[in-house]
Amino acid sequence: MNDLATRAAAMPSLDVAAIRADFPILSRQVHGRPLVYLDNAATSQTPRQVIAAFDAYYGGYNANIHRGLHTLADEATAAFEGTRETVRGFLNAAETREIIFTRGTTEAINLVANSWGRANLKAGDEVLISRLEHHSNIVPWQMLAAELGFTIKVIPVDERGVLDLDAYRALFTERTRLVAVNHVSNAFGTVNPVKAMAAVAHAHGALILVDGAQATPHQAVDVRDLDADFYAFSGHKVYGPTGVGVLYGKAELLESMPPWQGGGEMIATVSFEAGTTFAELPHKFEAGTPAIAEVIALGEAPEVGRRRRSRRHRRLGGTAAGPRHRAGPAHRWPAHPGHCPGQGRGALLRGRRRPCPGYRAADRPARGGDPYRSPLCPAVAGPLRRGRHLPGIVRRLQHPGRDRRLRRGPGARHRHGQVSPGRTGSRQTDREPPDIGTP
Numbered sequence: 001m002n003d004l005a006t007r008a009a010a011m012p013s014l015d016v017a018a019i020r021a022d023f024p025i026l027s028r029q030v031h032g033r034p035l036v037y038l039d040n041a042a043t044s045q046t047p048r049q050v051i052a053a054f055d056a057y058y059g060g061y062n063a064n065i066h067r068g069l070h071t072l073a074d075e076a077t078a079a080f081e082g083t084r085e086t087v088r089g090f091l092n093a094a095e096t097r098e099i100i101f102t103r104g105t106t107e108a109i110n111l112v113a114n115s116w117g118r119a120n121l122k123a124g125d126e127v128l129i130s131r132l133e134h135h136s137n138i139v140p141w142q143m144l145a146a147e148l149g150f151t152i153k154v155i156p157v158d159e160r161g162v163l164d165l166d167a168y169r170a171l172f173t174e175r176t177r178l179v180a181v182n183h184v185s186n187a188f189g190t191v192n193p194v195k196a197m198a199a200v201a202h203a204h205g206a207l208i209l210v211d212g213a214q215a216t217p218h219q220a221v222d223v224r225d226l227d228a229d230f231y232a233f234s235g236h237k238v239y240g241p242t243g244v245g246v247l248y249g250k251a252e253l254l255e256s257m258p259p260w261q262g263g264g265e266m267i268a269t270v271s272f273e274a275g276t277t278f279a280e281l282p283h284k285f286e287a288g289t290p291a292i293a294e295v296i297a298l299g300e301a302p303e304v305g306r307r308r309r310s311r312r313h314r315r316l317g318g319t320a321a322g323p324r325h326r327a328g329p330a331h332r333w334p335a336h337p338g339h340c341p342g343q344g345r346g347a348l349l350r351g352r353r354r355p356c357p358g359y360r361a362a363d364r365p366a367r368g369g370d371p372y373r374s375p376l377c378p379a380v381a382g383p384l385r386r387g388r389h390l391p392g393i394v395r396r397l398q399h400p401g402r403d404r405r406l407r408r409g410p411g412a413r414h415r416h417g418q419v420s421p422g423r424t425g426s427r428q429t430d431r432e433p434p435d436i437g438t439p
């Protein structure tokens with residue numbers, strides 16, 4: 001048997017029909033034939049669970065987050081912050097405040113360029129970018145270099161489309177400040193040895209930004225194991241929605257960086273006289289109303305939740321090849337009509353997903369068949385109240401009196417982006433190629 005045949009034989013069998021059934025778009029016909037879609041590198045198709053999350057949010061608890069003092073706002077905030085915790089687990093980041101929601105990989109890289117880059121780069125400095133980069137990891141650096149006068153040096157690739165790592169090491173000087181490189185190339189599919197590249201960068205006192213847009217759909221990512229300073233990915237390439245993505249950054253770096261966009265939500269205090277102070281992480285980098293439904297739906301993307309659970313499964317003594325891991329992305333978690341956001345959220349917070357008892361009760365005609373149950377519905381409120389695995393925001397929502405950010409008061413108006421003169425508002429691996437040697 002050749003290598004491919006051996007690997008194919010070792011693969012668990014896939015229930016293709018069940019997987020297809022999770023993607024409504026695959027039931028349509030194109031040119032008189034069932035749709036076959038292979039353009040996943042551009043964008044992946046969207047499973048029912050993710051589509052249902054939009055329906056549940058807009059039909060059940062549409063509200064702005066972090067600023068309202070009513071039930072819908074509490075529910076929307078809990079669901080939104082629940083996704084932050086899910087994504088933290090997906091990347092194995094240490095803290096939820098290291099997860100910044102953006103519009104996608106492109107905006108995440110622009111955030112780093114305009115915040116960290118503007119604060120730390122100057123004429124004479126050097127930034128290393130590989131020849132394999134997507135435009136989104138080239139152009140922001142070119143634009144900034146034209147303004148600030150630093151130099152961009154290009155890591156070459158060989159004839160196989162593989163980075164020349166000897167040349168990479170040779171490019172470093174005492175002026176090298178940053179390496180910006182993709183984890184997996186969108187052009188060739190090359191998997192770059194970013195863990196080893198990070199070690200080289202750190203040995204030279206430089207940071208590393210990893211563009212994970214093409215890696216996150218295909219392999220487990222552990223930002224702590226990689227020792228990435230920044231890691232970016234897009235929701236729509238991991239079976240989530242468009243218009244949402246993530247920037248991971250090490251907390252101490254993000255703390256030291258200035259905000260890059262100003263507005264509501266990212267401020268602590270606003271005053272014409274005393275000046276403005278900024279919110280804590282992660283809100284400092286999330287100005288204005290975010291893509292609430294998109295973020296919540298990202299938390300329902302099968303890959304995002306599966307990796308988190310399978311990592312936990314391994315920690316509990318299972319193996320990566322254990323039954324849950326082998327189950328494939330979507331078909332283990334059939335969404336039901338009238339999907340309850342709480343079943344995903346509450347179960348995810350407990351580390352497992354089960355059918356929601358709250359939904360079943362609601363499904364009975366006697367209860368009016370209300371298909372929409374909140375993330376704080378009785379079925380999941382128990383574990384939420386116990387609060388053991390909860391993001392801080394959920395605990396604060398349940399005890400608003402203890403949290404200055406959720407109190408009514410002069411600051412409340414400022415949270416909506418308004419400012420009154422003279423008043424200060426208070427708002428409060430992965431499949432790594434071989435090691436490339438010591439730096």
Ligand SMILES: Cc1ncc(COP(=O)(O)O)c(C=O)c1O
Pocket residue numbers: 041042103104105106107134136137182184185186211213214234
């Ligand atoms: C490697 C890589 N980086 C960045 C991007 C940009 O992603 P987005 O357009 O979602 O911001 C893409 C999109 O194809 C990509 O393949």
